[in-house]
Amino acid sequence: MSGMSPVSRARKKSSPPASPSVNGLFKDVLRDFSAVAVEPGPFDVELLASEVIGQWTEADPEERLGLELIAFAQRKITPGAAALLAALQVLAETSQERTAAAEALAVVLGRGIPEPEWAGEIGQVSVGECWRTGDVYGDESSLLCVFSRGEATLGLLALLDFTEGGRVRDLVVIEEPHEVLAEMRSQAEEDRDLVVLDKVEPVDARRLLANGIAATDALAEPDVGEDYARFHAVALAWCHCLPEPPVGDAPAAWSPAQRTEAVDLFLAEADLDDPESGREIARLLVEHSCRTEPADPLRVGPEKLARFLESLLDGETELEDEDAVAPVVLAWADWGARRGGLSDMAASALVEDVTEYLSEYLADEEDEDFSDYLDGTESTEEILAVVERRRFAVPETDTVIGDEELTDLDPGDPEQRRLLVIGAHPEYHESLAAEEFDGTDGLRLALETSVVDQLWDDEPAEVWAAAQRLTAAGATREETLDRLVAALESQLAETEEEDHLDYDLDGYREALRQV
Structure with a gap:
């Protein structure tokens, strides 16, 4: 199942800046914050800041664009700069950047720019319900956490991959979490044998989120979804609003x-x-x-x-x-x-x-x-x-008959299966190529082909039962086939139809039981 199927309801991504230079990028960022800071929605500033942080992280973490942007904003002394710095002092992902943003904000405010009214709300949300849906095996699951501020509600959806220790593969902020939860319930109801849905305690949700994000961030080149960097900063901030789990010992490695x-x-x-x-x-x-x-x-x-x-x-x-x-x-x-x-x-x-x-x-x-x-x-x-x-x-699907190599034969096709039997007996290939095929050789190949067909179809069932007894006693596959062919040959009956084997089925079954 696709754990992140509700991503279509994710917050819309803002258009990337058109300016190619670093200074041009910084100007675009401040322009965006100036526009949002006038009358921001309950979550607008956080989501814009998270997106900006994601952009400089994806560009090159070693370039330290965060510190350069903070220094640039400090020099501008504008409401947009104050808005950006108020957000970054909470959401920036390193303590150095958070400290630099707080100091830069103090400089901007000290020169007469008013502090944004919403500054104290950044990173502070109320925790709602948490739900988790995934495959019944536990390979992968989607964790939905609902957060609110005032009457506004958003959801954070994290894709957890337990084949790699529960790391987070993607993060998405959802505008209508109640609709996503309804979809999750519907999916679990429709496919209850393979999909599970459980309510998760917020304390457990924090453990899953925090540990999963940390596991991903520890990888040099993590394979993550396109929204992971974009919502990474806000996910960490909201995760810290979930109850902190008690300190416990990590699972001990098996001896x-x-x-x-x-x-x-x-x-x-x-x-x-x-x-x-x-x-x-x-x-x-x-x-x-x-x-x-x-x-x-x-x-x-x-x-x-x-x-x-x-x-x-x-x-x-x-x-x-x-x-x-x-x-x-x-x-x-x-x-x-x-x-x-x-x-x-x-x-x-x-x-x-x-x-x-x-x-x-x-x-x-x-x-x-x-x-x-x-x-x-x-x-x-x-x-x-x-x-x-x-x-x-049919242990092999490639063979050689004479000088011809036959590869990728279909063992389910009786004619191709016959070729594989012939290929396993190079001692008969010269006789096969002769103008007059030796009847004894032909009978041996026909009998073995019949036994192989019977094993494939499991009819009669006594053939496979006899083969299992013989191999359990130490016989090789070739020795086992020789014994089965001998049992079939002992029950052959004369027939007027050319190239057709007929045998006493009841006698054959009894002969197989005696093998």
Whole structure:
């Protein structure tokens, strides 16, 4: 879901100054403040000041434009300069700038310019209700805080990203917060299995806002929305009007023993054919979670797992068994969903999303398109079972037949599946190319193709059950297919139709049970 969907109701952005020079920019700023200061609305001065601060922050924090603007305003001795400095002494984001603005304002007032009547109201607002809506997994949420001054009311909407420790990705000031809240309620009602809406205590809202903004500001190059800088200063000021949370200890980092315990618990409870083969990926999942979300390392969500897969593609992690990534990540999603008490629909949607991300991950790794294995699946359990069975039937989607390379074949297409079976048997390729194809070789390929088709369709079900028993006993895939082909061959019946296999189905099922 899009956590910031109400941004269309954000305060309109003022036109950027036309003057290209720094002095021209400063003159435009003072002109804007002169116009607003005459009869300002309850929030006009704060929002204009926040926008100005955002502009110089985005331009280049190292240029110290804030201090230069303050010095420029001090020299002008006008009502516009007094208005700007009265706002900056509260809203400027560094103590040096706030102190400089207060001293400059004292100079301007000392030369006969009256102090703005509204100066004492800057940064002071009354706190209303706070609400939070987001995905049921906890990857992302929108926090709406309502503030008022007199009869005027505005909302502050913050997009929180918990895949990166709860940092704020965007900030928007909303003119009609009651309408936005109505939209949030409607969305939660319409999609109650995947969207949650909760009322938040103001003290908790302050913690989320303050910690989230601090986490974003600590990044060298944060990925933020277009309004983040514009409303940053006013968001910080209003955040300080929320009740201050009690001082508490930050979540303790998990010890190596706790991380190992989490891996062991997952491997013991998850449905993996070979739990030990998944230990490396499970360990990486726990390490990633502890790094990005120390408060709740075992929480699962589609975006959180997508970020994990992205981390595997950065080239810094060398995997011993890349084939384990897909089944382990899917099992982790399923295990985490059950552990977190998610509904069946939410758990199924999670696994479907993760499956799509795995498709992209595997494509980047020049592997098969994972989604090709999932046509017609619905539930979490079914997805996991289908992937395991069909990947056993068709483990590769690239092959070579003779001198021809075939890539990105569709395992769901019976004809392309047959090519993959042929490609897996180079010992028959010369016979295939001959004018008269050897009947024995042809029968062997036809039988294996039939077994692969049966595994793909899970019909009869005894084929996959036999394959699982054989592999559990230590047989390789090739050895298992040989046993299954032998069981099918033992039940062949004569038929007058050329290139058609017929067999005794009941006898075949019994033979499979005896394999």
